[in-house]
Amino acid sequence: xxxxxxxxxxxxxxxxxxxxxxxxxxxxxxxxxxxxxxxxxxxxxxxxxxxxxxxxxxxxxxxxxxxxxxxxxxxxxxxxxxxxxxxxxxxxxxxxxxxxxxxxxxxxxxxxxxxxxxxxxxxxxxxxxxxxxxxxxxxxxxxxxxxxxxxxxxxxxxxxxxxxxxxxxxxxxxxxxxxxxxxxxxxxxxxxxxxxxxxxxxxxxxxxxxxxxxxxxxxxxxxxxxxxxxxxxxxxxxxx
Amino acid sequence: xxxxxxxxxxxxxxxxxxxxxxxxxxxxxxxxxxxxxxxxxxxxxxxxxxxxxxxxxxxxxxxxxxxxxxxxxxxxxxxxxxxxxxxxxxxxxxxxxxxxxxxxxxxxxxxxxxxxxxxxxxxxxxxxxxxxxxxxxxxxxxxxxxxxxxxxxxxxxxxxxxxxxxxxxxxxxxxxxxxxxxxxxxxxxxxxxxxxxxxxxxxxxxxxxxxxxxxxxxxxxxxxxxxxxxxxxxxxxxxxxxxxxxxxxxxxxxxxxxxxxxxxxxxxxxxxxxxxxxxxxxxxxxxxxxxxxxxxxxxxxxxxxxxxxxxxxxxxxxxxxxxxxxxxxxxxxxxxxxxxxxxxxxxxxxxxxxxxxxxxxxxxxxxxxxxxxxxxxxxxxxxxxxxxxxxxxxxxxxxxxxxxxxxxxxxxxxxxxxxxxxxxxxxxxxxxxxxxxxxxxxxxxxxxxxxxxxxxxxxxxxxxxxxxxxxxxxxxxxxxxxxxxxxxxxxxxxxxxxxxxxxxxxxxxxxxxxxxxxxxxxxxxxxxxxxxxxxx
Numbered sequence: 001x002x003x004x005x006x007x008x009x010x011x012x013x014x015x016x017x018x019x020x021x022x023x024x025x026x027x028x029x030x031x032x033x034x035x036x037x038x039x040x041x042x043x044x045x046x047x048x049x050x051x052x053x054x055x056x057x058x059x060x061x062x063x064x065x066x067x068x069x070x071x072x073x074x075x076x077x078x079x080x081x082x083x084x085x086x087x088x089x090x091x092x093x094x095x096x097x098x099x100x101x102x103x104x105x106x107x108x109x110x111x112x113x114x115x116x117x118x119x120x121x122x123x124x125x126x127x128x129x130x131x132x133x134x135x136x137x138x139x140x141x142x143x144x145x146x147x148x149x150x151x152x153x154x155x156x157x158x159x160x161x162x163x164x165x166x167x168x169x170x171x172x173x174x175x176x177x178x179x180x181x182x183x184x185x186x187x188x189x190x191x192x193x194x195x196x197x198x199x200x201x202x203x204x205x206x207x208x209x210x211x212x213x214x215x216x217x218x219x220x221x222x223x224x225x226x227x228x229x230x231x232x233x234x235x236x237x238x239x240x
Numbered sequence: 241x242x243x244x245x246x247x248x249x250x251x252x253x254x255x256x257x258x259x260x261x262x263x264x265x266x267x268x269x270x271x272x273x274x275x276x277x278x279x280x281x282x283x284x285x286x287x288x289x290x291x292x293x294x295x296x297x298x299x300x301x302x303x304x305x306x307x308x309x310x311x312x313x314x315x316x317x318x319x320x321x322x323x324x325x326x327x328x329x330x331x332x333x334x335x336x337x338x339x340x341x342x343x344x345x346x347x348x349x350x351x352x353x354x355x356x357x358x359x360x361x362x363x364x365x366x367x368x369x370x371x372x373x374x375x376x377x378x379x380x381x382x383x384x385x386x387x388x389x390x391x392x393x394x395x396x397x398x399x400x401x402x403x404x405x406x407x408x409x410x411x412x413x414x415x416x417x418x419x420x421x422x423x424x425x426x427x428x429x430x431x432x433x434x435x436x437x438x439x440x441x442x443x444x445x446x447x448x449x450x451x452x453x454x455x456x457x458x459x460x461x462x463x464x465x466x467x468x469x470x471x472x473x474x475x476x477x478x479x480x481x482x483x484x485x486x487x488x489x490x491x492x493x494x495x496x497x498x499x500x501x502x503x504x505x506x507x508x509x510x511x512x513x514x515x516x517x518x519x520x521x522x523x524x525x526x527x528x529x530x531x532x533x534x535x536x537x538x539x540x541x542x543x544x545x546x547x548x549x550x551x552x553x554x555x556x557x558x559x560x561x562x563x564x565x566x567x568x569x570x571x572x573x574x575x576x577x578x579x580x581x582x583x584x585x586x587x588x589x590x591x592x593x594x595x596x597x598x599x600x601x602x603x604x605x606x607x608x609x610x611x612x613x614x615x616x617x618x619x620x621x622x623x624x625x626x627x628x629x630x631x632x633x634x635x636x637x638x639x640x641x642x643x644x645x646x647x648x649x650x651x652x653x654x655x656x657x658x659x660x661x662x663x664x665x666x667x668x669x670x671x672x673x674x675x676x677x678x679x680x681x682x683x684x685x686x687x688x689x690x691x692x693x694x695x696x697x698x699x700x701x702x703x704x705x706x707x708x709x710x711x712x713x714x715x716x717x718x719x720x721x722x723x724x725x726x727x728x729x730x731x732x733x734x735x736x737x738x739x740x741x742x743x744x745x746x747x748x749x750x751x752x753x754x755x756x757x758x759x760x761x762x763x764x765x766x767x768x769x770x771x772x773x774x775x776x
Contacts, residue, residue, distance in 0.1 A: 058632065
């Protein structure tokens with residue numbers, strides 16, 4: 001993890017709390033993720049990982065605190081902030097009536113890409129996962145894993161600065177998990193920033209540079225992942 | 241039978257639970273519906289009462305005409321309710337609810353599930369049929385069966401219940417026969433269904449209104465009976481004739497044939513549904529629904545200046561249920577105005593009649609428009625469904641989403657705009673008022689579409705996005721219905737003031753424009769404010 005004094009982190013979360021009525025889902029969470037870094041947000045069910053990622057994407061408003069992406073406060077400048085990231089939620093269901101190719105075209109158009117850029121990027125991205133044969137079928141017929149893959153491709157389409165992914169490997173086959181992990185690493189190597197949530201500690205260990213462990217709405221531990229890091233042990237200690 | 245009873249008990253339990261949470265608002269929704277049905281029933285009663293009173297002036301011939309109309313009403317309602325039952329059956333087979341899917345995995349005989357579904361269709365049909373038919377029967381009985389009204393009403397209600405069983409059975413049979421072909425030809429299913437519906441309607445109209453019927457109005461008393469007895473609908477082989485006779489005659493000779501016919505068709509429907517429930521359900525859900533599109537289709541989206549509008553349009557046209565519903569509602573409008581056209585053609589077009597007729601047509605036109613828009617335009621935002629995260633994580637102003645929904649809503653109202661133009665060119669309106677009435681109709685249709693699109697973005701029910709019918713009948717749907725009816729009343733009043741000469745055409749159009757703008761802007765501001773605060 002970069003030190004707090006590190007200049008202009010790409011993802012900046014400061015003192016974020018979120019309450020739903022009397023239930024406090026997040027309590028004073030702070031986090032920084034720098035350029036070219038992959039951070040895994042880990043924690044048990046109900047820890048607040050999805051709530052935090054939803055606040056980052058602007059889907060939820062924090063009760064207090066602030067979150068910024070590439071210097072754009074998500075509440076004060078939502079359009080500016082949203083231009084910087086691609087998002088894949090835990091439930092990747094989008095438009096069942098569109099084909100995968102139409103979905104990518106729609107995303108490109110709404111992200112302001114030109115026609116040639118959309119065609120070029122789509123062709124490039126379709127080499128990533130073996131989904132070419134599905135792209136002209138309606139997405140309603142896709143399996144969960146294939147929807148996840150297309151949503152991931154759509155997130156990558158506009159070449160964003162950041163990727164925010166909620167539970168990226170749920171529903172994916174082992175081969176696709178490896179492809180996704182490698183793509184995340186490649187994305188970070190090219191200067192991109194990634195924040196993903198996961199329950200699968202081995203995936204976090206294999207593909208993230210750093211982790212933040214959440215329990216009961218709080219970030220209870222942060223650190224860099226090295227070959228010596230035993231996420232399993234950290235996780236058990238924190239949860240207990 | 242224990243299983244069926246248990247399933248009904250669970251339905252009642254769920255209904256109670258529905259009221260237990262948000263009791264006040266849900267009670268309000270329920271009360272609104274009851275009021276609406278009460279108003280429909282009252283309207284039906286008053287109209288029928290006036291009509292039958294008028295017919296009673298012509299003694300025997302009036303009575304025979306009234307019976308003929310009753311028989312025609314039974315046939316039309318029978319057709320409509322069979323159609324509704326068929327659509328309900330097809331929907332429950334093509335889009336089985338989670339409850340049905342769960343029940344299929346339980347050790348329950350499929351026949352029990354099929355019977356439970358059939359009885360539910362009967363109950364729904366019974367409710368609507370009684371709301372529509374009982375007021376007509378009451379008016380008929382008061383006019384022609386005064387001294388034995390109670391006995392007549394008993395016969396009438398029993399007859400209506402037989403009609404419910406017959407229509408539910410016919411609809412059930414049709415639904416089971418159509419479900420698989422409709423799934424196989426999903427793209428054209430709606431069009432094929434609509435074409436069949438139109439063909440049957442035309443045939444039925446020819447049956448009810450043969451050419452000879454016009455001669456009845458000017459026939460001498462001795463000719464009347466000869467023409468009447470040769471009308472196709474008075475053919476004694478028709479079950480509608482048996483039913484009408486059983487209702488209007490104390491000891492009808494057609495009672496037993498009618499009962500046998502009912503038992504036969506209901507029994508056949510029961511057998512078919514009980515035996516075919518599982519195979520059809522497996523068939524429709526096992527059939528490949530994979531639809532492939534040419535890559536060039538995606539190219540259109542990359543060029544579009546209104547990609548959200550185009551996406552929403554695709555969401556409608558690629559959904560056979562939405563296409564069928566839209567066509568069905570359009571077809572209902574065409575059917576109604578066709579009947580009205582036939583009915584008004586035999587009335588002397590005096591100026592007073594023409595003025596009231598314009599008001600009547602205007603109100604009905606906007607009523608059909610409201611029903612159509614409430615089903616197709618109002619749920620446009622809610623139809624984003626669980627995929628709404630996508631739209632609201634894009635770098636787009638939320639107003640843009642709203643604007644494109646509004647534009648699509650307006651475009652979807654065009655078929656009714658075209659119908660309005662045709663209506664005013666065909667129906668009797670004084671020449672100098674035709675253009676202003678057309679303009680006012682188009683304005684009111686566009687305003688209604690815009691209001692519904694915008695109101696649908698206030699508290700959109702994303703959770704029910706896959707069930708537009710539930711979105712339309714939500715609390716916001718009811719509020720939108722009431723606002724739309726208020727607007728319809730205002731515009732109809734303006735039309736009346738226009739054709740009576742009370743207000744000049746430019747003035748009427750200006751008021752209409754101002755009223756429309758006021759409502760659209762008001763709800764736009766509310767929707768925009770709500771969308772800005774929307775969180776998921």
